[in-house]
Amino acid sequence: MADNNKSDPMDAMRTAMSDLEARFDEMSKAVFGTDAFARTTGAATELGAKVQKGVSDQMSKNLEFFNMPSRTDITAIGERLMTMDERLVRIEEALAKLVPDEPAAASGPPRTRKPPAKKAAKKKSD
Amino acid sequence: MASASEQEGGAAIRTLVERSIQRNIKGVEYFASAAPAVGLTPKETIYKRGTLNLYHYKPLADEIYRVPILMVMATTNRGYVFDIAEEHSFVRFLLNAGYDVFVMDWDAPRPEEKILNLNNYANTFIGECLRRVREATGEQEVSLVGYCMGGVLSTIYTATHPDEPIKNLVCFTTPIDFSEMTLFSHMSQEKYFDVDRLVDNVGNASPELLLTSFDMLRPSGRAAAQRTLWDNMWNGDFVEFHRKMDRWSNDMLPLAGEYFRDTVKKLMWKNQLLEGTLEVGGRTADIGNIAIPLFHAVALHDHIVPYEASKHLVALAGSEDKTEITLKGGHISLIAGPNAARRLWPTLDEWLAERSV
Numbered sequence: 001m002a003d004n005n006k007s008d009p010m011d012a013m014r015t016a017m018s019d020l021e022a023r024f025d026e027m028s029k030a031v032f033g034t035d036a037f038a039r040t041t042g043a044a045t046e047l048g049a050k051v052q053k054g055v056s057d058q059m060s061k062n063l064e065f066f067n068m069p070s071r072t073d074i075t076a077i078g079e080r081l082m083t084m085d086e087r088l089v090r091i092e093e094a095l096a097k098l099v100p101d102e103p104a105a106a107s108g109p110p111r112t113r114k115p116p117a118k119k120a121a122k123k124k125s126d
Numbered sequence: 127m128a129s130a131s132e133q134e135g136g137a138a139i140r141t142l143v144e145r146s147i148q149r150n151i152k153g154v155e156y157f158a159s160a161a162p163a164v165g166l167t168p169k170e171t172i173y174k175r176g177t178l179n180l181y182h183y184k185p186l187a188d189e190i191y192r193v194p195i196l197m198v199m200a201t202t203n204r205g206y207v208f209d210i211a212e213e214h215s216f217v218r219f220l221l222n223a224g225y226d227v228f229v230m231d232w233d234a235p236r237p238e239e240k241i242l243n244l245n246n247y248a249n250t251f252i253g254e255c256l257r258r259v260r261e262a263t264g265e266q267e268v269s270l271v272g273y274c275m276g277g278v279l280s281t282i283y284t285a286t287h288p289d290e291p292i293k294n295l296v297c298f299t300t301p302i303d304f305s306e307m308t309l310f311s312h313m314s315q316e317k318y319f320d321v322d323r324l325v326d327n328v329g330n331a332s333p334e335l336l337l338t339s340f341d342m343l344r345p346s347g348r349a350a351a352q353r354t355l356w357d358n359m360w361n362g363d364f365v366e367f368h369r370k371m372d373r374w375s376n377d378m379l380p381l382a383g384e385y386f387r388d389t390v391k392k393l394m395w396k397n398q399l400l401e402g403t404l405e406v407g408g409r410t411a412d413i414g415n416i417a418i419p420l421f422h423a424v425a426l427h428d429h430i431v432p433y434e435a436s437k438h439l440v441a442l443a444g445s446e447d448k449t450e451i452t453l454k455g456g457h458i459s460l461i462a463g464p465n466a467a468r469r470l471w472p473t474l475d476e477w478l479a480e481r482s483v
Contacts, residue, residue: 010142010357017353021346028345033312042318045335053327071237075329078238085175089254096257109185111192111265113224115479 148360156359162369165206167218169229173258177235177242177382180255181205182228182262186221191482193293194226195269196259198276201247201385202336204377205231207462208273210370214463219471225482228259230276232379240329240383244392245407247385248282256290267293269482273461274299274431275389277422278399281439284416286409294481296421296474297439298461299431302413303400304393306435309343314394321390331386333378340378343429367463375458400438413442420448421477423470425460449477 031037060070173180197217199205208229209217220227230251235242252270259268270292272280277300284295305311313319324331341347351372358364381389398404404411422439424431433452440450453460453469460470 014357018350021350024346025344028342029309032309032342035318038313038315038318041313042315042320046320046323049324049327075237078236079241082176082238082241089175093257108226109188109190111190111226111263113187113189113191114483 145360149356152359152362152365153356156365156369161373162211162366164211164370164373165209166212167209167215167221172228172262173255175251175254176239177233178251178255179205179231179233180228180258181231183217183221185226186218187224190224190226191479192265193267193269193482194228194259194263194265195220195271195478195482196252196255197227197229198252198270198272198280199229199231200274200276201232201279201381202275202378204374204379205229207374207458210374210462211367214367214467216461216466216471219467220475223475223479225478226263228255228262230255234333234379235330235382237329240325242382243384244282244388246382248279248411249286249407252279252283253287256292266291269294269296269478271296272298272300274301274457277439278302278393281413281416282399282404282406282411284418285411285413286406286415288415288417292418294419294421294478295416296423296478298423298470299425299428299436299457300422300439301431301435302438302442303397303435305397305400306432307394307430308432310339311394313339313342314390316395319390321387325383325387329383330380331383333380336381337376337378340430371458371463400442402442413439414444416443417445418447419481420445421474422448422450423460423474424450424452425455425457426452427455428457428460430457447481 056071060072063070168184169181170184171179172182197205197208199208209215212218217227217229256268260266268291270280270284272278272295277297280295281297281300281302284290284292301307314321344350351368355365355368358368392398392404396403399411399413402410402412402414420440420443422436424433424436426433428436437450440448451473453473455465455469459465
């Protein structure tokens, strides 16, 4: 769908921009590939996680002071619900083994489609 | 009388002016219009469990192949890339070609779902969805189709369940050798990246972290995309498709904490899938255990999963009937958009049709 008109006067500029982007990518990747960059990014990610944890802990204390549930409390309820959900799935699976489901009723189109003859013929010749 | 070159030059300038006018008009429309709708092919959610959704698309053919397809979306992105637009919908193509299509799609994992790990995604979720597909269709055999990390999950499931009635395994751009995903591998080195601290402190890995990592693979990508958009702003079809793909690529999902920890430690650090030492749910995911027909499509210009990372799937699989094809395109254009409609989809249909009866 992109414009491929060969006689477009803007083509030269497009090519120049593409070259520039390619060079920028190469230069950036050379920087990203250094140990110093990996170390700095790792430290920044760790610092971000620490800050997020610190803020979260402080917020929990504040909410506790106001007798309100914190994110941790809500998450704990969610985890308990997940456990119950998993138990239900396991019970459902056990029941399905004890009493296998009836084969699905023949709904929808028939499952009798065959591949087009051309494709079948090609396979035989392979 | 003007020469041919003068006429050609005049026509080019006229086109340039017309496009500039159209660009301005459509540029205003672009900013004024609502986000385009995606994922419109009729479907039913037949199973939902936390982050997991299982869709069943309504068949469009009068007669369908016996073996249904279960597509497994990558855990980093939404599944509507398979159904991005009516005229560029992979799902619709498969439905029209006579397949019964189910898709495993993901919502953002909730904070409490930080405990979901690789075993949950690769074994529990795929196993549950296969059971639902069998219930819905009455067919025991199912073809598994996975894209990117969805391909990794499908590969792990097939390798750890060699006795399951999986009819075919189809993977697109599926990494096996994670050391060859050089930038990801470099940035997540054990000595610099403390994944335990990250997961223990924040739970799920944020989509911003992942989006930044993907952007680093092609730093000029966003600027280049905006330039291409401006250049083609006169073309309504281009703009609409660009907006849909832009929406999708920015609509990244967080990764469940334990799943992220497993991915970094077992796949990135220890490369266990390639080594054949990956244990998931008490079973070893040895790719050599895969004995069913296997189709793997890789992209020639894939900047996310390079060929060096994905080439091992077909090489290691124990299947006698295995095919690897390399098609022009990138990581996303391989499966979605006009190029995919011309290249991958018909090639896959040709391969899969005779193996779906």
